[in-house]
Amino acid sequence: MNLSELLHKRRSTRHYDANTAIERDELTRLLNAACRAPSGNNAQPWRFLIITEAPLREKLLPVAYNQQQILTASAIVLLLADRRAYQRDNLARIHQEGFENGCFSAEVRDFLTEAAVGFYASLDNAETDKALMLDCGLWAMSFMLAAEDAGWNTVPMSGYQPAALRELLALPPHYLDVMLIAIGKGSKEGHRSLRRPAESLVGWNALPTPD
Amino acid sequence: MNLSELLHKRRSTRHYDANTAIERDELTRLLNAACRAPSGNNAQPWRFLIITEAPLREKLLPVAYNQQQILTASAIVLLLADRRAYQRDNLARIHQEGFENGCFSAEVRDFLTEAAVGFYASLDNAETDKALMLDCGLWAMSFMLAAEDAGWNTVPMSGYQPAALRELLALPPHYLDVMLIAIGKGSKEGHRSLRRPAESLVGWNALPTPD
Numbered sequence: 001m002n003l004s005e006l007l008h009k010r011r012s013t014r015h016y017d018a019n020t021a022i023e024r025d026e027l028t029r030l031l032n033a034a035c036r037a038p039s040g041n042n043a044q045p046w047r048f049l050i051i052t053e054a055p056l057r058e059k060l061l062p063v064a065y066n067q068q069q070i071l072t073a074s075a076i077v078l079l080l081a082d083r084r085a086y087q088r089d090n091l092a093r094i095h096q097e098g099f100e101n102g103c104f105s106a107e108v109r110d111f112l113t114e115a116a117v118g119f120y121a122s123l124d125n126a127e128t129d130k131a132l133m134l135d136c137g138l139w140a141m142s143f144m145l146a147a148e149d150a151g152w153n154t155v156p157m158s159g160y161q162p163a164a165l166r167e168l169l170a171l172p173p174h175y176l177d178v179m180l181i182a183i184g185k186g187s188k189e190g191h192r193s194l195r196r197p198a199e200s201l202v203g204w205n206a207l208p209t210p211d
Numbered sequence: 212m213n214l215s216e217l218l219h220k221r222r223s224t225r226h227y228d229a230n231t232a233i234e235r236d237e238l239t240r241l242l243n244a245a246c247r248a249p250s251g252n253n254a255q256p257w258r259f260l261i262i263t264e265a266p267l268r269e270k271l272l273p274v275a276y277n278q279q280q281i282l283t284a285s286a287i288v289l290l291l292a293d294r295r296a297y298q299r300d301n302l303a304r305i306h307q308e309g310f311e312n313g314c315f316s317a318e319v320r321d322f323l324t325e326a327a328v329g330f331y332a333s334l335d336n337a338e339t340d341k342a343l344m345l346d347c348g349l350w351a352m353s354f355m356l357a358a359e360d361a362g363w364n365t366v367p368m369s370g371y372q373p374a375a376l377r378e379l380l381a382l383p384p385h386y387l388d389v390m391l392i393a394i395g396k397g398s399k400e401g402h403r404s405l406r407r408p409a410e411s412l413v414g415w416n417a418l419p420t421p422d
Contacts (some may be wrong), residue, residue: 134348141351203260
C-alpha cells in the first residue's frame with residue numbers, strides 16, 4: 001500500500017481478535033522497519049519491552065485503566081527511551097560504526113560525535129526528556145505505519161498510570177516510559193476521527209493566526 | 212513508493228538546490244497528509260510556521276548555527292506545539308466535530324471529551340511538554356515520509372538556539388518549539404547512517420538486556 005493510503009486508512013483499533021498471535025520474527029521485522037526512523041544525532045534512544053504473556057497482561061490491565069486491548073491484542077509494545085543513549089559511550093560507538101561501514105570519513109565521524117556529545121550535555125533533565133519523547137515519536141509513527149502496511153492494526157496508548165507501570169516492570173531510572181502500543185488484528189473497526197485542515201494551523205513567514 | 216522503500220531510502224539531506232521553490236499548495240498538501248497522524252486524545256497540538264522569505268532566513272541562520280540548509284532549502288518548517296490544544300475548548304470542539312460528522316455517538320463524544328480533559332488536567336507542565344513532543348514526533352515522521360514520497364528531501368533539525376529562536380519569532384508562551392524541518396531538492400545525497408538492530412534493543416516480557 002502506498003503511504004497516502006496508509007496514512008488515511010490507519011485508525012486506532014481498540015477491539016482485537018484475542019486468538020491471533022504475532023510471531024516473534026514478524027514483530028521483530030516491524031520493529032526493525034521502524035528503527036530506520038531518524039533521531040537527533042542518530043542516537044536511537046528507543047528500546048522495547050514486548051508483553052505477550054497472560055500473567056503480565058493481567059497485571060498490566062488495571063495499570064492501563066482496564067482497557068481490554070491489553071488482554072486481546074497480539075502484543076503490547078512498551079516503548080521506552082534510554083537516557084544512556086545520549087551519553088558519550090553510545091554516541092561515539094554509533095558514529096564509529098558509521099565510519100567503519102563507510103558512511104562517512106573519520107573527520108566527519110569526529111565532528112558528528114563531538115557535536116552530539118556537546119548538544120546533549122547542554123540540555124537539562126527536562127530538555128533531555130523532551131528530546132527523548134520527540135525521537136521516540138518518530139519511531140512510534142514509523143512502527144504504526146509499518147504494522148498497518150503488513151496488515152496489522154495498532155493503537156497508541158498514553159492512558160496508563162506511570163508510577164504503577166514503572167513499579168510493575170521495575171523500570172530503572174535510565175528508562176523513560178514513552179507510550180504503550182497495542183498491535184493485533186482488529187475484530188471491530190476503530191471509529192473514524194477527523195483532523196483539522198493544515199490551512200487553519202499554518203502561518204507563512206509569521207505565526208499561525210489564532211482561531 | 213511503498214513504505215518499506217520510503218523508510219530505507221529517506222536520508223537526512225543537508226545540501227539543497229537553492230533555485231528550487233516549493234509551491235504553497237504543494238507544501239499545504241504535504242502538511243495535510245501529515246495531519247492524519249494520531250495524537251493523544253486526537254488533540255492535534257501541531258502548528259506550523261513556514262519560513263521561505265530571504266530576510267527571515269538570514270536572521271534564522273545564526274540561530275541555527277549557520278547550517279546552510281536554512282538558506283538553500285525550499286522551505287523551513289518550524290514545528291510548534293500549542294499548549295492550548297490540551298485545554299477543554301479545543302478538546303470539546305474536536306469531539307463535537309467528530310460527533311457531528313458521524314464518527315461516533317453523543318455518548319462516545321462525551322466520554323472521549325471528559326477522558327481527554329481529565330488526562331491533561333492531571334499532567335504537570337513537564338509532563339504536558341513531554342506529551343506535546345511525542346504527539347509532534349508522530350506528526351513530524353508522517354511529514355518527512357509524505358515529503359519523501361512526493362520526491363522531496365528533508366532534514367529534521369534540533370540544532371538551534373531555543374531562546375534566540377523564540378525571541379526572533381516572538382513566540383508566545385503557549386507555543387512550544389519542537390523542531391525545524393528543512394524541505395527541498397537535494398543537490399548532494401545525505402550520508403548513509405546505520406541503525407542498531409531491534410534484536411539488541413528488545414526484551415520479551417522483560418526489560419531489554421543492557422549491552
